[in-house]
Amino acid sequence: MESASLLKRHGLRSTPVRRLLLEIMDATEHAVSHADLEQQVGGEADRVTLYRALNTFEEHGIIHKVLDREGVARFALCMDNCSTHTHVDEHLHFQCTVCSNVYCLPIEHYPRVSMPNGFNLVRLSLVAEGVCKRCN
Amino acid sequence: MESASLLKRHGLRSTPVRRLLLEIMDATEHAVSHADLEQQVGGEADRVTLYRALNTFEEHGIIHKVLDREGVARFALCMDNCSTHTHVDEHLHFQCTVCSNVYCLPIEHYPRVSMPNGFNLVRLSLVAEGVCKRCN
DNA sequence: ATAAACAATGCAACACTATTGCATTTGCAA
DNA sequence: TTGCAAATGCAATAGTGTTGCATTGTTTAT
Ligand SMILES: [Mn+2]
Ligand SMILES: [Mn+2]
Ligand SMILES: [Zn+2]
Ligand SMILES: [Zn+2]
Numbered sequence: 001m002e003s004a005s006l007l008k009r010h011g012l013r014s015t016p017v018r019r020l021l022l023e024i025m026d027a028t029e030h031a032v033s034h035a036d037l038e039q040q041v042g043g044e045a046d047r048v049t050l051y052r053a054l055n056t057f058e059e060h061g062i063i064h065k066v067l068d069r070e071g072v073a074r075f076a077l078c079m080d081n082c083s084t085h086t087h088v089d090e091h092l093h094f095q096c097t098v099c100s101n102v103y104c105l106p107i108e109h110y111p112r113v114s115m116p117n118g119f120n121l122v123r124l125s126l127v128a129e130g131v132c133k134r135c136n
Numbered sequence: 137m138e139s140a141s142l143l144k145r146h147g148l149r150s151t152p153v154r155r156l157l158l159e160i161m162d163a164t165e166h167a168v169s170h171a172d173l174e175q176q177v178g179g180e181a182d183r184v185t186l187y188r189a190l191n192t193f194e195e196h197g198i199i200h201k202v203l204d205r206e207g208v209a210r211f212a213l214c215m216d217n218c219s220t221h222t223h224v225d226e227h228l229h230f231q232c233t234v235c236s237n238v239y240c241l242p243i244e245h246y247p248r249v250s251m252p253n254g255f256n257l258v259r260l261s262l263v264a265e266g267v268c269k270r271c272n
Numbered sequence: 273a274t275a276a277a278c279a280a281t282g283c284a285a286c287a288c289t290a291t292t293g294c295a296t297t298t299g300c301a302a
Numbered sequence: 303t304t305g306c307a308a309a310t311g312c313a314a315t316a317g318t319g320t321t322g323c324a325t326t327g328t329t330t331a332t
Binding site: 053071 | 309311312318
Binding site: 151154185188189192207 | 279280281282283289
């Protein structure tokens with residue numbers, strides 16, 4: 001029910017596959033890969049449909065994508081109020097070296113860095129590695 | 137000549153392909169992808185040989201790998217004295233949104249972040265986006 | 273200089289992530 | 303309820319990266 005209104009709110013059609021994807025991501029405390037979703041969805045949808053749904057969600061600011069250290073995309077619901085033209089997502093992405101899960105971790109003071117001359121900074125991403133709370 | 141001794145110093149055999157790769161990376165001020173190298177090498181070596189040489193270099197601390205925002209690996213010579221078991225590389229990786237080049241940028245104060253309870257930080261990577269000095 | 277030992281290379285095949293085209297189905301609004 | 307635009311399924315394709323195996327090349331010792 002919640003996922004249907006979330007889709008409506010972003011001007012997207014409410015379809016079974018989309019609602020299912022959103023419910024899976026809402027029930028997971030870490031970012032999920034396409035392979036994760038494909039496995040959980042089972043035979044309910046084609047892999048291409050999942051890719052397209054995820055791309056659509058990202059374009060509309062419903063989810064955001066983060067690449068893990070293998071370069072594979074993982075997706076998580078946006079916490080801040082993102083929309084088509086405003087993606088905020090100023091938090092740290094932490095990948096566990098044991099279970100490989102990727103967590104979105106808000107941190108109190110997001111660091112600022114000063115750039116060398118000529119380089120114009122637009123966005124700074126923090127990617128951390130370590131052991132997560134479940135693997136400790 | 138320089139590349140040959142670099143290889144020797146790391147206990148690696150000096151071969152034409154390896155020397156060529158090192159010379160290309162030494163002459164480039166930004167990180168290079170496998171596709172870049174394959175194009176510059178021309179028909180001098182097989183793609184698989186390049187992959188294997190790059191992996192070997194990384195394992196021995198001669199180069200380090202950084203994934204760009206498409207998840208593609210880019211390689212650059214290590215500045216610090218890295219070896220098989222000590223990779224340092226505490227600098228910022230900056231990808232230009234115009235030319236897509238990735239630069240290794242040393243910064244004066246490498247930031248520290250405090251982690252939420254239960255999460256054990258091992259390494260923090262900084263990945264920046266913006267416009268590089270040549271595209272400005 | 274020669275030969276043996278072992279590492280590096282080339283080639284083919286493969287795994288995996290991701291995208292595109294096109295026909296069909298479905299959601300939604302008139 | 304009907305029509306249209308959007309979403310889906312299926313097949314094909316591109317790109318990155320790895321593995322197995324036979325062959326070639328580098329190094330070390332003789
Ligand atoms: Mn996140
Ligand atoms: Mn670097
Ligand atoms: Zn873990
Ligand atoms: Zn640039």
